[in-house]
Amino acid sequence: MKLSFRWYGREDSIPLQYITQIPGMQTIVTAVYDVPAGEVWPRESIAGLKAMVEAAGLSFEVIESIPVHEDIKLGLDSRDRYIANYCENIRRVAEAGIRCICYNFMPVFDWTRTETEHVLPDGSTTLVYYEDEASRVNPLDSDSDLTLPGWDASYSREELRRVAAQYQQMSEEKLWENLTYFLERIIPVAVECGVNMAIHEDDPCWSIFGLPRIITCEEKLDRFLKIVDVPNNGITLCTGSLGCSARNDVVRMAAKYAAMGRIHFAHMRNVALLSNGFEERAHLSACGSLDMYAIMKALHDNGFNGYIRPDHGRMIWGETGRPGYGLYDRALGAAYLNGLWEAISKFFN
Numbered sequence: 135m136k137l138s139f140r141w142y143g144r145e146d147s148i149p150l151q152y153i154t155q156i157p158g159m160q161t162i163v164t165a166v167y168d169v170p171a172g173e174v175w176p177r178e179s180i181a182g183l184k185a186m187v188e189a190a191g192l193s194f195e196v197i198e199s200i201p202v203h204e205d206i207k208l209g210l211d212s213r214d215r216y217i218a219n220y221c222e223n224i225r226r227v228a229e230a231g232i233r234c235i236c237y238n239f240m241p242v243f244d245w246t247r248t249e250t251e252h253v254l255p256d257g258s259t260t261l262v263y264y265e266d267e268a269s270r271v272n273p274l275d276s277d278s279d280l281t282l283p284g285w286d287a288s289y290s291r292e293e294l295r296r297v298a299a300q301y302q303q304m305s306e307e308k309l310w311e312n313l314t315y316f317l318e319r320i321i322p323v324a325v326e327c328g329v330n331m332a333i334h335e336d337d338p339c340w341s342i343f344g345l346p347r348i349i350t351c352e353e354k355l356d357r358f359l360k361i362v363d364v365p366n367n368g369i370t371l372c373t374g375s376l377g378c379s380a381r382n383d384v385v386r387m388a389a390k391y392a393a394m395g396r397i398h399f400a401h402m403r404n405v406a407l408l409s410n411g412f413e414e415r416a417h418l419s420a421c422g423s424l425d426m427y428a429i430m431k432a433l434h435d436n437g438f439n440g441y442i443r444p445d446h447g448r449m450i451w452g453e454t455g456r457p458g459y460g461l462y463d464r465a466l467g468a469a470y471l472n473g474l475w476e477a478i479s480k481f482f483n
């Protein structure tokens with residue numbers, strides 16, 4: 135495994151040097167954030183990121199994310215232009231040394247929570263999703279002013295409603311068709327460039343705000359991988375996104391897709407499943423519902439050699455910042471993942 139850490143570029147308050155100081159850290163996961171979804175990333179921006187990352191002694195190999203324009207997900211005529219731009223971005227980042235690109239196919243909203251600063255008994259704060267509160271934060275039909283780092287902040291409330299309304303008539307099958315159209319055009323480019331595409335599961339892994347979501351469970355990941363059945367068409371195994379549904383056996387999925395050589399990136403996060411939703415917790419298995427050891431072992435035993443990163447951390451030790459993406463708890467997560475991996479590798483090799 136190659137240990138990595140997400141960093142939001144110049145805007146990120148966490149200095150790259152601090153990330154370098156995390157033991158075993160190798161790779162930065164980042165993106166060009168100041169270009170709207172669907173447009174081509176300037177070569178200078180990519181080169182600028184690469185230079186900063188490498189100057190800090192880290193490697194520049196993973197992009198998260200190149201966002202997929204809504205017109206592609208909606209299957210509008212304008213999608214061909216956006217797909218051509220997407221292919222151009224794959225080529226450009228590959229030229230700069232990128233080996234893996236994480237992206238998602240969630241309509242309108244990326245990852246969603248009902249609260250970003252829920253206080254846990256130890257005084258740390260975390261991200262939570264409570265079913266009964268989901269309607270309260272629904273940005274489409276409430277006064278909620280919740281915004282999450284994954285959401286496209288360039289939409290006004292009215293534009294959001296307009297885009298979301300276009301999905302109201304869309305069946306899941308139609309979304310699959312649009313995903314197929316997209317994959318059939320981008321994967322050959324990824325193959326040509328030697329880049330692995332790694333789709334991120336929907337988070338949470340069910341339909342929210344009345345919008346369709348399809349990358350949610352084993353059956354659907356099986357279907358996804360068959361659409362273009364080559365190694366470059368792979369997944370980001372996000373333990374927290376899959377693990378927030380008790381229906382998903384994350385250990386089994388880690389073993390199965392690693393053995394198939396289709397997990398290119400792993401997001402390691404623990405969640406506590408509750409009767410009314412879930413809470414993000416510290417990475418340690420004992421802190422949540424997921425057996426992080428068993429997931430790491432499943433990856434290890436099945437030949438996983440992709441990138442791995444500690445996913446969302448809580449806010450601890452008085453840190454404030456981008457929800458889920460502070461330094462301290464993610465660094466603890468990295469240390470824990472290193473410990474698990476070292477123990478598993480030494481004991482079972």
Ligand code: DNO
Nearest residue numbers: 199236237238244245284334
């Ligand atoms: C959440 C992240 C997601 C992820 C995208 C990939 O913290 O894991 O926002 O980056 O879904 O496109």
